[in-house]
Amino acid sequence: MSLLPRLSALAFLGALTILGAPTLLARQATTQAALDARVKAFLAERAGTWRDLNVPDVDGQSLHDLIVEHRYTRALEIGTSTGHSGIWIAWGLSKTGGRLITVELDEGRHAEAKRNFEAAGLARYVDARLGDAHAIVPALEGPFDFVFSDADKDWYPNYFRAVFPKVVKGGVFTTHNVSEAGRRGAMGSREYLAVLRATAGADTTVDERGGGLAITFKR
Structure with a gap:
């Protein structure tokens, strides 16, 4: 030839x-x-129907936008509730080719969240796990480039210490119900913010809109 x-x-x-x-x-x-x-x-x-510990739209939009802007693909959510925040996160991940692991303790909320992910067309981007985040989260291997923590507030420092070492450089760890001004409902914010700001390689700002969102980038 x-x-x-x-x-x-x-x-x-x-x-x-x-x-x-x-x-x-x-x-x-x-x-x-x-x-x-x-x-x-x-x-x-x-x-207007999201209750049961879900985030307001403004915070959901912020989570979505962080993912899309930074092209994050490996996401973890601690505290699914009935899936409002997970929908915003998974929607962002659908644009970056990513996937979300989300953990919920309550069986009823977990089941409702799964139905909502299906109804929104986002189930294929979500690995929804039922169980105690105190045990599940520290055992996750990672790495992650996006984390959203919105479970039991008194455990926030423990979640952060368990997961932040598994966040890649340039990744972000976000936390709901955190306020510089001690807003009602943002329990333990000052103590938790002190933990964030004492962590080497962490840059934290707080978005006071919505429910209050601490945004911690890893240098």
Whole structure:
């Protein structure tokens, strides 16, 4: 076989690859647009109904935006509740190719969260685990580039100490119900913020909108 036919075949395959890339990207964009529409419709339908320890929309949007902006893919949520924050997190991960591990102690909330993930079209991005975060979270191997802690407030320092070493450089550890001003409902904020700010390689700011969100980046 001469060299020319071989080169022609390679050129043909290369052309197929080049021509196929835009088609694949177009399909991915169409799929993402359909998922975005489904999630938005679900959130709109449920607007104002999230109770039972769920985050307000402004905090959910912040979590989503952090993931998309920094292209995070390895996420952990401590305290699923019925899934409002997990939906925002998983929605962001659907755009980065990531996946969420979320842990919930209460069986009823865990079951409802799983139904909500399915209804929003995001179940494939979520590994929802039922059990005691005190035992499950320290045993997780990681690494993680995004963490959201929203479980028992008095255990916040323990969750942070267990997981922050497993957060990659450039990753973020976020915590709900934290306030610089000692806002009602933000129990132990001053003590917890002292832990965050005494940690080497951690840069913490607090977003006081919504329920109060401590955002700790790892240098």
